Amino acid sequence: MSHYRAYPAYKDSGVEWLGKVPSHWEIAPLWSVYRPVKRTGFTKEPLLSVYRDYGVVLKASRDDNHNRASDDLDPYQLVEPGQLVTNKMKTWQGSIAVSELRGIVSPAYFVYEPIRNVIGRFIHHLMRCRPYIIGYMSVSKGIRVGQWDLDPDHFRTFPVLFPPKEEQEWIVKALDRETARIDALISKKTEFIELLAKKRQALITHAVTKGLNPDVRMKDSGVEWIGEVPEHWSVQPIKYLACIGNGSTPNKDNGKYWENGTFPWLTSGCVNLDEVICAEQYVTEAALIECHLPIIAPPAVLVGITGQGKTRGMATTLKIEATINQHIAFLKPISKNIHIGFLRSFLEAAYNWLRFDSEGVGSTKGAITCEQLANTRIAMPPLAEQQSILAFIDRQSDRTARLQSKTQLSIDLLRKRRSALITAAVTGQIDLRESV
Secondary structure, three states, X not given: OOOOEOOOOEEEOOOOOOOEEEOOXXXXXXXXXXXXXXXXXXXXXXXXXXXOOOEEEEHHHOOOOOOOOOOOOXXXXXXXXXXXXXXXXXXXXXXXEXXXXXXXXXXXXXXXXXXXXXXXXXXXXXXXOHHHHHHHHHHEEOOOHHHOXXXXXXXXXXXXXXXXXXHHHHHHXXXXXXXXXXXXXXXXXXXXXXXXXXXXXXXXXXXXXXXXXXXXXXXXXXXXXXOXXXXXXXXXXXXXXXXXXXXXXXXXXXXXXXXXXXXXXXOHHHHHOOEEOOOOEEEOHHHHHHOOOOOEOOXXXXXXXXXXXXXXXXXXXXXXXXXXXXXXXXXXXXXXXXXXXXXXXXHHHOHHHXXXXXXXXXXXXXXXXXXXXXXXXXXXXXHHXXXXXXXXXXXXXXXXXXXXXXXXXXXXXXXXXXXXHHHHHHOOOOEOHHHO
16 A cells, blocks of 8 residues: 555544544545435345455355345345445444345345435445444443344444545545455456366366376276277276165254264355265264264275265365264275276266256255166276375476465465555545546
8 A cells, every 4th residue: 555645634533443534525424424214125236245355245146145134024124226235243243234235135134215415325434344343342242252242233333434525536446446456456366276176187087087197008997978988997887896875864853863973964065165074963872873874994085976066076185083964975995906096086977967967856856876876987097196196286286286376375365455546545544536
């Protein structure tokens, strides 16, 4: 921020978490700028949500919002463009925004309409900046942190910084320009990380289906997605090399299955890990016996068999003795001719094929079955060659991981700069008037 100037004169805002503000800016209580409004009965309008990182968005546009809407939408509140919306239980996390959309939100939200001539984008940035988040925390109450509730009586007295309207427009224009530049850089770097991931996937697929010697004689594998493989490799169903099965979820209401449980029980989220070395949930011996849960000794490979892009078809290596739920399959080698790492790498290569093949299998649509995994044919080199291939994959994967980590660090720094720039601009720490 060093290349931006400060304002010529400042005054004390009278608010500890806000500090000093430009002397010509007005400080008005929220109730004099916005008033609460509650209009219900608009059941045909699209559902909206308020996100910390994105503001007000269509609920259907996000696949990470697992809060189920009520069957009765009549109590849901109408939101119109320009209105301030906040999730009262998550305001202190930044779930507050000025909407650019029309739709409905949960009855648990607060909706406010402007009663002064404000620039919505300025208020949007102001109410979401870091000092204001600290302010929301100071007036939110609750027994547990995750369920802190914003006190509406305190919120209505919240100080709203009010530069002259023309200056609000200048600030918004300058921020739109600068944040667009930062967002473009973040987008490019994010695409680069995705490209590295695709390159790694292609490298693994080539290594476990073609080997490392480009001059070796090849033969048809008989498997469409694999194509040709080295002539000396064998091709056989995985069921001849590993035992395969899945688990279940003991009744959550039955205390004898969960209370004081000591045996690791894994859910489908674990398949996104590079390896599983611990568990978040534990079951009792009674659960293992009465629910017929498999006890899986390491090493084994775990594969997500249900769900969408984040689990189905994903594979990981199990490093601890554990059991699993019904959304995961385990593959435990029974042959000395298959390396656990090679099996896992092959399943990573088969990811897209397994997902595609699971889309049209009747009643199991959207799921990979244990039978499907058992009959999946694997191209298998001699054990020594498997180890050479794995060493090559590890070296290349380490290079990719370092590049991804370095790029992600630069993305994080850009996001911090973006946040700091917005905060400095809307709280008057820097003067953007000359930059417009």
